Amino acid sequence: MTAGAANATAPASETDRALALEELERFAPLYPLPRLELVSGRNARVVDTAGREYIDFVSGIGVNALGHAPAGIARAVARQMKLLAHCSNLFANRPAIELARALTDATGYSKVFFCNSGTEGMEAALKFARARARALGLPGRDVLAFRGGFHGRTAFALSATWTPSYREPFEPLVPGVRFADFNQVEGLDQVLDEGLAAVVVEPVQGEGGAVPARREFLEALRARCSALGVQLIFDEVQCGMGRCGWLLAAQHYRVRADVTVLSKALGGGLPLAAVLMSDEAARGLAPGQHGCTFGGGPAVTSAGLQVLERVRRPGFLARVRARGRNLEKGLEALAQRHSTISEARGLGLLRAVVVADSAPFDAPALVKAARDHGLLLVRGGERAVRLIPPLTVSPGEIEEALARLDRALHHLEDQAATKGEKKP
Numbered sequence: 298m299t300a301g302a303a304n305a306t307a308p309a310s311e312t313d314r315a316l317a318l319e320e321l322e323r324f325a326p327l328y329p330l331p332r333l334e335l336v337s338g339r340n341a342r343v344v345d346t347a348g349r350e351y352i353d354f355v356s357g358i359g360v361n362a363l364g365h366a367p368a369g370i371a372r373a374v375a376r377q378m379k380l381l382a383h384c385s386n387l388f389a390n391r392p393a394i395e396l397a398r399a400l401t402d403a404t405g406y407s408k409v410f411f412c413n414s415g416t417e418g419m420e421a422a423l424k425f426a427r428a429r430a431r432a433l434g435l436p437g438r439d440v441l442a443f444r445g446g447f448h449g450r451t452a453f454a455l456s457a458t459w460t461p462s463y464r465e466p467f468e469p470l471v472p473g474v475r476f477a478d479f480n481q482v483e484g485l486d487q488v489l490d491e492g493l494a495a496v497v498v499e500p501v502q503g504e505g506g507a508v509p510a511r512r513e514f515l516e517a518l519r520a521r522c523s524a525l526g527v528q529l530i531f532d533e534v535q536c537g538m539g540r541c542g543w544l545l546a547a548q549h550y551r552v553r554a555d556v557t558v559l560s561k562a563l564g565g566g567l568p569l570a571a572v573l574m575s576d577e578a579a580r581g582l583a584p585g586q587h588g589c590t591f592g593g594g595p596a597v598t599s600a601g602l603q604v605l606e607r608v609r610r611p612g613f614l615a616r617v618r619a620r621g622r623n624l625e626k627g628l629e630a631l632a633q634r635h636s637t638i639s640e641a642r643g644l645g646l647l648r649a650v651v652v653a654d655s656a657p658f659d660a661p662a663l664v665k666a667a668r669d670h671g672l673l674l675v676r677g678g679e680r681a682v683r684l685i686p687p688l689t690v691s692p693g694e695i696e697e698a699l700a701r702l703d704r705a706l707h708h709l710e711d712q713a714a715t716k717g718e719k720k721p
């Protein structure tokens with residue numbers, strides 16, 4: 298980290314402008330370009346090309362759970378890269394075996410399938426549910442997913458993702474996906490029947506804007522799935538691996554899925570996903586049915602071992618819960634003070650503020666203003682802005698982030714008031 302890094306509110310430099318042109322020229326127009334170019338980081342702080350320092354409450358969308366440049370991971374990965382970086386799924390490797398053992402020991406699941414990303418994990422989980430139904434002679438092949446849910450961008454995972462604008466350009470997608478209201482117990486019997494192979498849900502909707510499930514809702518899903526022999530899949534790609542204060546967010550609810558998918562934080566910055574399943578859920582799988590060239594390679598699983606070991610250290614998750622409460626209190630106080638914020642919500646360190654319908658600015662404007670005040674945030678859903686700090690964030694960093702968010706809100710509110718005064 299550069300000592301005395303320039304203030305984040307410094308004006309755009311020549312470097313920014315050059316980057317803007319380079320990005321616009323070279324990248325497929327799939328992200329809002331140009332983006333801020335980051336060069337280094339330490340725990341919850343990052344520095345851009347102009348030397349401006351930010352508090353990072355995006356954490357690579359929940360990936361950098363141990364903060365930037367966490368101790369131990371670079372060493373473990375470098376050691377493994379010098380021994381054996383990749384060997385494909387035709388051969389076994391020790392770090393993958395050890396990570397599979399550590400994950401099953403920690404979560405109580407029996408089997409693991411490793412792949413590279415959240416969407417690949419969800420794709421696999423949905424395929425496995427259909428294979429199981431077929432192998433067991435069950436009639437169901439459909440999938441029930443929920444409004445506001447996000448499961449990825451590959452065909453099956455996308456088919457189960459709610460946001461119509463993500464799905465529609467690519468239709469026709471995988472058939473047989475139904476949607477129901479998230480957190481709505483009433484009416485579940487009408488949509489949950491033997492025609493289903495699986496029900497897929499995020500215990501806390503991440504991209505939807507940090508919306509926690511209600512306990513009764515997950516309990517109702519569990520009870521109905523068990524009664525019908527339908528597979529319950531928890532997508533913990535974003536909310537798992539300690540993010541909500543428990544290794545699995547499901548532990549907070551004391552509801553257990555047949556299959557849980559982890560990714561994001563698991564690889565410590567390298568691409569890794571784990572589909573965790575019960576023995577029963579693995580029924581129907583046979584060699585050759587599914588696979589992944591890179592999945593569970595020795596370098597990424599050596600990183601995964603480091604992350605899991607850190608998250609499972611005594612006191613780690615209790616600290617995440619305590620920091621989550623600090624952030625929750627701070628955001629609630631902020632929502633009290635600013636009528637432009639209608640709600641603060643979330644669980645653990647997966648949190649969001651919701652921009653009020655009556656606010657004179659929208660969620661992207663708040664993300665930009667926060668950035669101009671030295672705080673990196675990310676949108677979620679239509680009107681929410683998420684705060685996803687590293688799990689290792691300090692109380693001081695939380696306080697500083699809240700102060701910067703407060704200043705960003707005042708700035709937007711003052712700007713709107715000035716504009717209003719200038720109107721004839």
Ligand SMILES: Cc1ncc(COP(=O)(O)O)c(C=O)c1O
Pocket residue numbers: 358414415416417419447448449450499503504532533534535536560561
């Ligand atoms: C809950 C959830 N599932 C799946 C995904 C897809 O993960 P990836 O972008 O690694 O494919 C995401 C990504 O944000 C997610 O939040």
